Amino acid sequence: MPRQRRGSLVNSPTAPNARTSTSRLLDAMINTDRAAAASLVEQAMAEGIPPDRVITDLLDPALTRLGRLWGQETVSLAQTFVAAKIAEDILLRCLPEVGAAAPHNDPVVLGNIEDDFHSLGRRIVGSFLRAAGWDVHDLGNDVLAEDFVNKAVEVGASVIGASAMMQTTALNIRKLRDRIDARGLNGRLKLAVGGAVFNWRPDLVAEVGGDGTTTNASGADALLRRLHAEATGGAAP
Amino acid sequence: MNAYERVMNTLQGLPTDRVPVFAVLGAYGGKLTGTDLRTLYSNADAWVAGQHAVQQAVGMDLVLATFDYSAIAEAFGGQVAWSDRQAPNVKSPGLRDVDAALAMPMPDPNRTARLPVILAATRRLAETYRERVPLFAAVPGPGALPSMVLGLEGWMETLLFDPPATLQMLEWTGRFFVDWSNALLEAGATGIIVTESIASAEMTPRRLFAERLLPHVRAMFSRVKGPMLFHHGGGRLAPVPAAALADCAAYTGLPCRVESVGLDHLLALLLEAESSATVRAGQEESP
Numbered sequence: 374m375p376r377q378r379r380g381s382l383v384n385s386p387t388a389p390n391a392r393t394s395t396s397r398l399l400d401a402m403i404n405t406d407r408a409a410a411a412s413l414v415e416q417a418m419a420e421g422i423p424p425d426r427v428i429t430d431l432l433d434p435a436l437t438r439l440g441r442l443w444g445q446e447t448v449s450l451a452q453t454f455v456a457a458k459i460a461e462d463i464l465l466r467c468l469p470e471v472g473a474a475a476p477h478n479d480p481v482v483l484g485n486i487e488d489d490f491h492s493l494g495r496r497i498v499g500s501f502l503r504a505a506g507w508d509v510h511d512l513g514n515d516v517l518a519e520d521f522v523n524k525a526v527e528v529g530a531s532v533i534g535a536s537a538m539m540q541t542t543a544l545n546i547r548k549l550r551d552r553i554d555a556r557g558l559n560g561r562l563k564l565a566v567g568g569a570v571f572n573w574r575p576d577l578v579a580e581v582g583g584d585g586t587t588t589n590a591s592g593a594d595a596l597l598r599r600l601h602a603e604a605t606g607g608a609a610p
Numbered sequence: 611m612n613a614y615e616r617v618m619n620t621l622q623g624l625p626t627d628r629v630p631v632f633a634v635l636g637a638y639g640g641k642l643t644g645t646d647l648r649t650l651y652s653n654a655d656a657w658v659a660g661q662h663a664v665q666q667a668v669g670m671d672l673v674l675a676t677f678d679y680s681a682i683a684e685a686f687g688g689q690v691a692w693s694d695r696q697a698p699n700v701k702s703p704g705l706r707d708v709d710a711a712l713a714m715p716m717p718d719p720n721r722t723a724r725l726p727v728i729l730a731a732t733r734r735l736a737e738t739y740r741e742r743v744p745l746f747a748a749v750p751g752p753g754a755l756p757s758m759v760l761g762l763e764g765w766m767e768t769l770l771f772d773p774p775a776t777l778q779m780l781e782w783t784g785r786f787f788v789d790w791s792n793a794l795l796e797a798g799a800t801g802i803i804v805t806e807s808i809a810s811a812e813m814t815p816r817r818l819f820a821e822r823l824l825p826h827v828r829a830m831f832s833r834v835k836g837p838m839l840f841h842h843g844g845g846r847l848a849p850v851p852a853a854a855l856a857d858c859a860a861y862t863g864l865p866c867r868v869e870s871v872g873l874d875h876l877l878a879l880l881l882e883a884e885s886s887a888t889v890r891a892g893q894e895e896s897p
Contacts, residue, residue, distance in 0.1 A: 403815070405770050405815070405818060407770075407771065446811070446812075446846075448815075449811060449812055449813055449814050449815050450766075450812060450813050450814070451766060451769070451770060451813060451814045451815060451818060452815055454763075454766050454770065455770055458771075488691065488693055488695075488696070488699075490691055490699050490700060490701055490702075491762075492761075492762075492763065493762045493763050493766070496763060514701075514702075515691065515701070539696065541693075541695050541696040542696070
């Protein structure tokens, strides 16, 4: 019989097992019930589950399962929006108590590319990345290529995430690719791209010079980990 | 059979000579006439000339009133992002919360921002194409309209987490939906294309739409004095609110038919459906 970890959701004498808890948290996300999610977290912590375990054993698996559901086109933007809020709630509740065991905190720069003003997807991605431990620098809408690169250099980011909803604005990401290359940062500063148009036209990723994309917010962490590892030549955070 | 007869027969489930066809060609009119996009979307003459050019070049079964949702956001105090490559967009919403919305005067279709320009273009197009080519105007649906005022994130936040404020906001923006739709109809629009994207499965779960938005959509539809086409906004239409559409049908005497298709299905449907013609809308742009 495998050994169970101390203070985890798995071996808590009173808390439901991890799979059940994850399912309940996922249910709260799907039912857009932020209060139920908060209650679940409070219950887990009251029963002695360490905050870092709440994140790794409860939140992470729920977000992963939500991502699968998104891939199956069975959850909506509203449900993803609530999931992002729940993730932020849990982080705000748990991170101050995690202390030295805090997530990796590597910087990433996000923004909607020049002329693009569809911010909601980017905001949700930012929430998911913060939940996964990234130090998110969100530059907002209508961000020029030069400003993306300057911020990435300033904060030491290895990845820029550029968002665009429509093809007309997505093509502006090409300017960002050119700016990264012109500054000699190719390979050391990776370019992740995302937004509705890339889901409809995956070939657009290569056309604008992107190094990778993800079809949903919950896949952003895995993408950025891969790109970070490629950029730094090391292990993913 | 001209385009007007073809589309109206389609809406009433009557035979047609062929499937009505149209695409959303608004900005393309500017390209045909050599007009910059800011002028096209700010000047009634420019829009009318653009639609004339589209009709001459393509000859579709529909003429569009100015399709520019940023004008609505602007009327509520929002900022517009102008571009030389795409239709104007909402740069930032005018209001941050429901309290601020309730405190501002309701935009007047005949006076506020660019709304009168859109009405003027609608009148002129109606005079030209009356009973030859149907003239439709696109209006954001009652469930989506608050996002033009608060931004999509602000509206989602309200809709999901503040039911009392949601009701207040819907009631307030609902008045504009009715006023604006009726103003377009009075200006000569044949009907209103209601793009209720928030009803799609990609945007909201079915239960949420049915419980929090559908009653409002029904109430607003019953106050619009003309035909309405319910458009999916690019997504899978969740519970096509048949009950709400029935209200519309009862008012206009037209049996409303609704289908939701993606562009990838359009060609196949055009080929298959000669005897059951249905109006379908594609998307050139998403103001």
